[in-house]
Amino acid sequence: DVKVTQSSRYLVKRTGEKVFLECVQDMDHENMFWYRQDPGLGLRLIYFSYDVKMKEKGDIPEGYSVSREKKERFSLILESASTNQTSMYLCASSLFSGNTIYFGEGSWLTVV
Amino acid sequence: ILNVEQSPQSLHVQEGDSTNFTCSFPSSNFYALHWYRWETAKSPEALFVMTLNGDEKKKGRISATLNTKEGYSYLYIKGSQPEDSATYLCASSSGSARQLTFGSGTQLTVLP
Numbered sequence: 001d002v003k004v005t006q007s008s009r010y011l012v013k014r015t016g017e018k019v020f021l022e023c024v025q026d027m028d029h030e031n032m033f034w035y036r037q038d039p040g041l042g043l044r045l046i047y048f049s050y051d052v053k054m055k056e057k058g059d060i061p062e063g064y065s066v067s068r069e070k071k072e073r074f075s076l077i078l079e080s081a082s083t084n085q086t087s088m089y090l091c092a093s094s095l096f097s098g099n100t101i102y103f104g105e106g107s108w109l110t111v112v
Numbered sequence: 113i114l115n116v117e118q119s120p121q122s123l124h125v126q127e128g129d130s131t132n133f134t135c136s137f138p139s140s141n142f143y144a145l146h147w148y149r150w151e152t153a154k155s156p157e158a159l160f161v162m163t164l165n166g167d168e169k170k171k172g173r174i175s176a177t178l179n180t181k182e183g184y185s186y187l188y189i190k191g192s193q194p195e196d197s198a199t200y201l202c203a204s205s206s207g208s209a210r211q212l213t214f215g216s217g218t219q220l221t222v223l224p
Contacts, residue, residue, distance in 0.1 A: 097211070
């Protein structure tokens with residue numbers, strides 16, 4: 001079975017803290033993605049990666065960075081968390097571009 | 113249409129009713145249309161991926177159609193059951209990048 005695992009389901013962080021959201025997939029997929037979900041706005045792409053050490057900006061990259069040192073792991077980094085980054089974050093992977101995307105269960109981040 | 117739009121935003125139906133919702137997407141440079149089902153506290157799960165104009169896909173009581181020339185897709189649920197309650201997301205990809213752009217979803221509640 002396909003598995004995308006997000007290590008932290010619920011986090012509460014203070015404004016200005018550095019936050020790491022970790023994601024691991026076990027399917028040897030080339031592509032990995034980070035989305036955020038906000039009410040009424042749908043899933044918005046933050047960053048994606050087509051290969052190890054490769055990253056591309058999505059639609060809303062400001063305030064975020066990513067790291068992909070190994071094929072199976074894709075990390076989302078909030079260098080200095082702000083309250084407008086309170087959201088639900090979804091990691092996903094796909095074998096190739098345009099293929100079915102497989103999602104993790106989401107990480108709920110609250111920045112206070 | 114620049115974005116992916118879904119309607120209605122939400123609906124409630126009685127158990128046993130059939131229902132359908134709409135996804136509108138940019139028709140230029142189209143590559144694929146995806147439907148996902150997202151149940152509360154779970155990961156979004158892929159239902160269908162469609163690429164050809166006139167495509168029809170079916171999985172049990174759920175089916176979908178695709179019109180790439182006019183840029184819309186319909187999702188149909190026949191004889192709705194409470195377990196069909198979920199948010200249904202559509203996403204389209206286009207061009208060489210083939211990144212998915214998601215709609216904001218249709219939240220379906222099936223009342224017993």
